Amino acid sequence: GYGCAMCVLRCPTFGPRVSLTAKAGIVEITAEKGLPGFEAxxxxxxxxxxxxxxxxxxxxxxxxxxxxxxxxxxxxxxxxxxxxxxxxxxxxxxxxxxxxxxxxxxxxxxxxxxxxxxxxxxxxxxxxxxxxxxxxxxxxxFMAMSPCDDSLLVTGTKNLFCAGEKTGLLVGHTEAIVTGFLAGHNAVRLLAGRELMVLPSELACGDIISYMHRQMKTPGGMGEKYTFSGSVYFRRMQETGLYLTDVAQIHQRVARVGLSGLFKLKLIHDPS
Ligand SMILES: Cc1cc2nc3c(=O)[nH]c(=O)nc-3n(C[C@H](O)[C@H](O)[C@H](O)COP(=O)(O)OP(=O)(O)OC[C@H]3O[C@@H](n4cnc5c(N)ncnc54)[C@H](O)[C@@H]3O)c2cc1C
Known part of the structure; x- marks a missing residue:
């Protein structure tokens, strides 16, 4: 996008924002003819x-x-x-x-x-x-989003993962935390030679990623933003029963899909 991202002035003195995805030679999803304006x-x-x-x-x-x-x-x-x-x-x-x-x-x-x-x-x-x-x-x-799959691996690269607003039309701190954890976890899985993790749609944090990516393939879906805190995705959580506020029930749901303690797993052992 336009304007550097390093301070609250976001002025163009140092040129536009630099994208690692674009530097890796991948064409990003940018506002263009034929798509509704999703930049915001x-x-x-x-x-x-x-x-x-x-x-x-x-x-x-x-x-x-x-x-x-x-x-x-x-x-x-x-x-x-x-x-x-x-x-x-x-x-x-x-x-x-x-x-x-x-x-x-x-x-x-x-x-x-x-x-x-x-x-x-x-x-x-x-x-x-x-x-x-x-x-x-x-x-x-939302001037430039990285094409990625639900493991958050940038499409067309072998080892570049993205999170937050780079993954698509995803807004919010919690959403950035969830995707940041997953992207980091998958980067370590890749180093450990393990299969990449895709969070299941039985969990809101998995469903928001896959739902957003599916919706972004539809013209209408490019006109929306996806967040736990309101709008289309909050309605979907309520309709599908994904919206829970009881911490014990959330723990149970994560346990049911076998993912308790996922981000605590030590995947690479220190040889020393
Ligand atoms: C004014 C405002 C209010 C908001 N209020 C809320 C709220 O109340 N609740 C909520 O949940 N969400 C809120 N949000 C949304 C939330 O802040 C974002 O969705 C979230 O921070 C996105 O996380 P991110 O990691 O994708 O990007 P960012 O948090 O923007 O992090 C990207 C980081 O990358 C750095 N960077 C960029 N380019 C480079 C480069 N080339 N080299 C090195 N570093 C680089 C930037 O300086 C920045 O620190 C608000 C956002 C704004 C702007």
Whole structure:
């Protein structure tokens, strides 16, 4: 994609992002003619709490969330479609300014023009903490994904594994952790001469990978984002019974497919 990824400015000073997959000679999945636009903008930004009025910060820290109805002239519904997190692409997020207390004040909008923001009560001195150039736009995501199979081996390579948003239209921290564990585990399996692991679809973390890859082969599926935390995949988890919150039941389900302690396995033994 465009803009380096090493700091919150994401400026083009050092050129575009460099992809190991592209360097390995593999053609990546990029936005092109014939596919719906899947590139997306980050759906939230951060305001420096010190720049907000003390009363607003007090409310935010007490409740964890503040919802401020916006004047109608500030409702911009077209921005919702650009969000990477489709679970927050709801009209309520256009009609209200929603702040979450994540340390900074997390503003649940891809961007909000600073001059307009400063007209709202409590925001007169507002400053962005991320992205610094807030008010004009946000980080652009999903510009280049690596073609890979469900073991996360990059297709066309023998030893390159990918994780997170490189594996496809997958959004979120938990999703990045799950795929990062699997990619790392499979890299070690490859070194140990073992067959690569594909997580089974009886587990949500296996199903999300295979479902996303299947969906990405359909034109409609390229217009979606896949995450445990909402939108199409959350509905699928509920419909298929994959959604569990009881930790003991989750342990049982993992045990049933014989994968308890998978990521604790020591596959290569230290000869010393
Ligand atoms: C503003 C914002 C808010 C979010 N809020 C949430 C949330 O509340 N909950 C949630 O679950 N998810 C959230 N997400 C999504 C989540 O952060 C991402 O889906 C997840 O971090 C993706 O993980 P990743 O490993 O694919 O990529 P990243 O976390 O982006 O990691 C990629 C890393 O690679 C580095 N890098 C890139 N190119 C190179 C190179 N050539 N050489 C070396 N290093 C390189 C980058 O600097 C970066 O550190 C949010 C994302 C954003 C941007």
């Amino acid at each position: 903008m980050s759906g939230s930004c951060k305001l420096d709490k010190k720049s907000l009025s003390p009363a607003l910060v007090k409310n935010l820290e007490q409740a964890g969330v503040v919802v401020i109805p916006l004047p109608e002239a500030f409702h911009v519904y077209s921005n919702l479609a650009q969000k990477a997190c489709q679970q927050y692409a709801l009209p309520e997020f256009a009609r209200n300014l929603i702040l979450l207390d994540t340390g900074h004040a997390k503003l649940m909008a891809a961007y909000f023009p600073l001059d307009k923001l400063r007209t709202l009560k409590g925001f007169k001195e507002a400053r962005y903490a991320d992205p610094y150039a807030g008010g004009m736009g946000n980080s652009v995501r």
